[in-house]
Amino acid sequence: MKHIKSLLIAGLILMGLNVSAQNQTDMRLNEYLVENTNDFQDDFGQQNAWFELFNTSYGTVNIGGCYLSNDINNLQKYIIPKGDVLTAIKPRQHVLFWADEQPFRGTFHVNFTLAESDTIYFVSSDGRTIIDRIAVRKDIEPNVSVGRSQDGVGSNDGKGEGWQIMPNTSPSTNNAGVDAKSKSSIMAEQDPYGVLIAITAMSVVFLALIILYFVFKFTGRLAIRNQQTRSDIATEGKIETVKAEENTGEAIAAISTALYLYAVDNEAHDEESFQITMRHTDRSYSPWSSKIYTLRQAPQVKKN
Amino acid sequence: MSNLVQFWEYTGFANCNFQYLLMICIGLIFIYLAIKKDWEPMLLVPIGFGIIIGNIPLFPGLSVGVYEEGSVLNILYQGVRQGWYPPLIFLGIGAMTDFSALISNPKLLLIGAAAQFGIFGAYAIALLLGFTPAEAGAIGIIGGADGPTAIFLSSRLAPDLMGAIAVSAYSYMALVPVIQPPIMRLLTTEKERLIRMKTPRAVSPTEKKIFPIVGFLLTAFIVPSGIPLLGMLFFGNLIKESGVTRRLAETARGPLIDVITILIGITVGCSTQADKFLQWSSIKIFILGFLSFVIATTAGVAFVKFFNLFLKEGNKINPLIGNAGVSAVPDAARISNNVGLEYDRTNYLLMHAMGPNVAGVIGSAVAAGILLGFLA
Known part of the structure; x- marks a missing residue:
C-alpha cells in the first residue's frame, strides 16, 4: 500500500x-x-x-x-x-x-x-x-x-x-x-447604468445560493432520516413515542450554557479523537525521565 | 548652522501641511472609537495607527514610505496590493465559522443573497456619479460589508481607490450597530418583530464535513473567478470540521488570522497618505459606502418580509434577521439579536441570524467573483 x-x-x-x-x-x-x-x-x-x-x-x-x-x-x-x-x-x-x-x-x-x-x-x-x-x-x-x-x-x-x-x-x-479594449470600457458602452450587470450578477448570486439551498435541504432530510433509523435500531424495535414538552427559549439557553460550561471545565470535545496526548511534565524529576533508569548500567571495572 | 537647517528640512515639521494633520486626526479618531467605544477595535486600532504612520510628512527618497518601492512598509503592503491577505483572512474566517445554523435551515441562504443588492445598487449609483465600471464595481463591494473582499476586489479593479475603499468598508463595518437598527425598525411592524422562529435542528458532523466540499464545488463551478476567496473560506471550514486537523484549524483561526489582521490593518491605514487620500473621489466613496450599507440592510429585511408571504405560519422568519445578510460576521447577527430582545426579552435571534450572516460571506465572495469576471 x-x-x-x-x-x-x-x-x-x-x-x-x-x-x-x-x-x-x-x-x-x-x-x-x-x-x-x-x-x-x-x-x-x-x-x-x-x-x-x-x-x-x-x-x-x-x-x-x-x-x-x-x-x-x-x-x-x-x-x-x-x-x-x-x-x-x-x-x-x-x-x-x-x-x-x-x-x-x-x-x-x-x-x-x-x-x-x-x-x-x-x-x-x-x-x-x-x-x-x-x-x-x-x-x-x-x-x-x-x-x-x-x-x-x-x-x-x-x-x-x-x-x-x-x-x-x-x-x-x-x-x-x-x-484591445478593457472589459470595463466594453461594459461602459453596453451597460452605462449598471442595470444589466446588476440583474445578471444578482441572478447568479441567487442561483448559486439556491442550488446550495436545495442540496442542503436534501442532505438535511437524509441526515434526519439516518438519525431516525439509528434511533430506531437503538431502541431494538421498541419505539416509544415520547411527546416532547414544549421547550422554551430560556430552557434551551440554560441547557446550552450548562453543557458549554461542562465541556469547558472538562475539556470535552464535540467529537472525541480517541487519541492520548502525553504532555511534558513540569517536575524536574520523574522515573520516566530519569537517566538512572533509562541508561544502561555502567560497566563496573574491577581492580585487583 | 547649514547642517541644522538641512536637518530641519528633513523633519516632519518642515514638510507638514494641513492635509497631513487632518489625516492624523482621523487616525486618532479611529483609535478613540476603538478604545473608548469598543467599535471593531481589532480593525480600527491597526488602521488608525496605520493612518498616523502613513501621514508623517516624509522627505521623499528615504525609502520608508508605503508607496516607495522596496521600503519595509511597501513590502508589507504588497499583500494588500496583490490581494493575497484577503484570502488568508478568509481561511481564518472559514476555520472559525460554524455553518450549523445555515445547514439546519438552508433557506436562510437566500437572505444572504438578497443583501447583495447593496453591492449592485451602489454600483449603479457610482456609475451615475461618473466612476468607470471597474471603479464602480470596486466601490459597490463595500455593500458586502466585508473588508477583505473589498480589498481583494479593489486591488484588482481600482488600485488607486483601494485606500479609500478599504477604510470606508472597515469604517462602516464598525458602524453597523449605528446604521442598521433604525432601518430594521422602520421596515418592520411590531407583530413581525415578535415572530419566534423554530429552534434549529442539531446538525450531524457528517453534514458539517460535507458542507465545505459541496459548497465550494457548487459555488466555484458557477463563479470560478471567486476561487481565491471561496476556496480559502471553505478550506478553512473543512480543516475545522474534519476533526483530524485541529492544529491547522487552530493556527488558521488564531495566530494566522491575527498576523494577517495586523498587517492588513496597518498597511491599509498607511496607504491613506494625505496626498493620495484626500480627494473628492474619496468623499464620494464614503457616501456610496454608506448608501450601499443602507441598500443592503433594506434589501435583506424587505426580502424576508417578501419571503414570509410564501411561508406557512410557524415557519415564518423574523425580518429582524434580514440585516444579517451582509457579511459583517458576527456583528450584524448580534444586532439582529439585540434589536429582537428590545421587543421580546425571551426571543433570542442570534443563532437564526448567524445563518444569513455566514451566507452573506459566501454571497459577497460570489458577488466579488462575478464583478471580477465582468470587469477585470
Missing part, C-alpha cells in the same frame, strides 16, 4: 513537471509580413520581413531554447538563445522576430527570410515537437501583413483557420483582439 501511495505521489509530481514544461505550447505564431518596404523598422533602421509570436497564457513563458524554422527537415534551424531576459514573454504579450537572415544582429533576428519560406515553424525546446506552424502566403501586396483576427485564436496546424489579411499591420501589439 505504501508503495502504491509513493508511486501515486511520484506520478502526480511528474505530471506537474510535465505541465510546467509545456508552457511553451501556449505560444502562437500571430502575424507575419513578407515584403516590408515601408513598414516597421528594426533597431538597425532596416525594413525586413517579420513575424510575431503571442503568449496566449496568463503566465510568463520563456521561449529561450525553442526553435524557429522554415524547413520541416530541419526544425532546429534557428535556436532562440537561452539566457536572454527578453525571451521571457509576459502574459498575453507579443514578441517580434525579424526574418532577415542576419542572426548575428541579436536574439530576435533569425537565419532565414520569409520570401524563401513556405511555412514558418515554432518548435519546442526538445527540437521535435511543432507547437505552431503557418503556411506563408506570397500573394499579398507589399507592406500588408497576415495575422490572426483575434490574438492567439485559431488553428495551429498551418491551415490558417482564424487568420486573415490584416487591415493594418500591428507588429508587437494586439491584432484587434479581445484584449
Whole structure:
C-alpha cells in the first residue's frame, strides 16, 4: 500500500513537471509580413520581413531554447538563445522576430527570410515537437501583413483557420483582439447604468445560493432520516413515542450554557479523537525521565 | 548652522501641511472609537495607527514610505496590493465559522443573497456619479460589508481607490450597530418583530464535513473567478470540521488570522497618505459606502418580509434577521439579536441570524467573483 501511495505521489509530481514544461505550447505564431518596404523598422533602421509570436497564457513563458524554422527537415534551424531576459514573454504579450537572415544582429533576428519560406515553424525546446506552424502566403501586396483576427485564436496546424489579411499591420501589439479594449470600457458602452450587470450578477448570486439551498435541504432530510433509523435500531424495535414538552427559549439557553460550561471545565470535545496526548511534565524529576533508569548500567571495572 | 537647517528640512515639521494633520486626526479618531467605544477595535486600532504612520510628512527618497518601492512598509503592503491577505483572512474566517445554523435551515441562504443588492445598487449609483465600471464595481463591494473582499476586489479593479475603499468598508463595518437598527425598525411592524422562529435542528458532523466540499464545488463551478476567496473560506471550514486537523484549524483561526489582521490593518491605514487620500473621489466613496450599507440592510429585511408571504405560519422568519445578510460576521447577527430582545426579552435571534450572516460571506465572495469576471 505504501508503495502504491509513493508511486501515486511520484506520478502526480511528474505530471506537474510535465505541465510546467509545456508552457511553451501556449505560444502562437500571430502575424507575419513578407515584403516590408515601408513598414516597421528594426533597431538597425532596416525594413525586413517579420513575424510575431503571442503568449496566449496568463503566465510568463520563456521561449529561450525553442526553435524557429522554415524547413520541416530541419526544425532546429534557428535556436532562440537561452539566457536572454527578453525571451521571457509576459502574459498575453507579443514578441517580434525579424526574418532577415542576419542572426548575428541579436536574439530576435533569425537565419532565414520569409520570401524563401513556405511555412514558418515554432518548435519546442526538445527540437521535435511543432507547437505552431503557418503556411506563408506570397500573394499579398507589399507592406500588408497576415495575422490572426483575434490574438492567439485559431488553428495551429498551418491551415490558417482564424487568420486573415490584416487591415493594418500591428507588429508587437494586439491584432484587434479581445484584449484591445478593457472589459470595463466594453461594459461602459453596453451597460452605462449598471442595470444589466446588476440583474445578471444578482441572478447568479441567487442561483448559486439556491442550488446550495436545495442540496442542503436534501442532505438535511437524509441526515434526519439516518438519525431516525439509528434511533430506531437503538431502541431494538421498541419505539416509544415520547411527546416532547414544549421547550422554551430560556430552557434551551440554560441547557446550552450548562453543557458549554461542562465541556469547558472538562475539556470535552464535540467529537472525541480517541487519541492520548502525553504532555511534558513540569517536575524536574520523574522515573520516566530519569537517566538512572533509562541508561544502561555502567560497566563496573574491577581492580585487583 | 547649514547642517541644522538641512536637518530641519528633513523633519516632519518642515514638510507638514494641513492635509497631513487632518489625516492624523482621523487616525486618532479611529483609535478613540476603538478604545473608548469598543467599535471593531481589532480593525480600527491597526488602521488608525496605520493612518498616523502613513501621514508623517516624509522627505521623499528615504525609502520608508508605503508607496516607495522596496521600503519595509511597501513590502508589507504588497499583500494588500496583490490581494493575497484577503484570502488568508478568509481561511481564518472559514476555520472559525460554524455553518450549523445555515445547514439546519438552508433557506436562510437566500437572505444572504438578497443583501447583495447593496453591492449592485451602489454600483449603479457610482456609475451615475461618473466612476468607470471597474471603479464602480470596486466601490459597490463595500455593500458586502466585508473588508477583505473589498480589498481583494479593489486591488484588482481600482488600485488607486483601494485606500479609500478599504477604510470606508472597515469604517462602516464598525458602524453597523449605528446604521442598521433604525432601518430594521422602520421596515418592520411590531407583530413581525415578535415572530419566534423554530429552534434549529442539531446538525450531524457528517453534514458539517460535507458542507465545505459541496459548497465550494457548487459555488466555484458557477463563479470560478471567486476561487481565491471561496476556496480559502471553505478550506478553512473543512480543516475545522474534519476533526483530524485541529492544529491547522487552530493556527488558521488564531495566530494566522491575527498576523494577517495586523498587517492588513496597518498597511491599509498607511496607504491613506494625505496626498493620495484626500480627494473628492474619496468623499464620494464614503457616501456610496454608506448608501450601499443602507441598500443592503433594506434589501435583506424587505426580502424576508417578501419571503414570509410564501411561508406557512410557524415557519415564518423574523425580518429582524434580514440585516444579517451582509457579511459583517458576527456583528450584524448580534444586532439582529439585540434589536429582537428590545421587543421580546425571551426571543433570542442570534443563532437564526448567524445563518444569513455566514451566507452573506459566501454571497459577497460570489458577488466579488462575478464583478471580477465582468470587469477585470
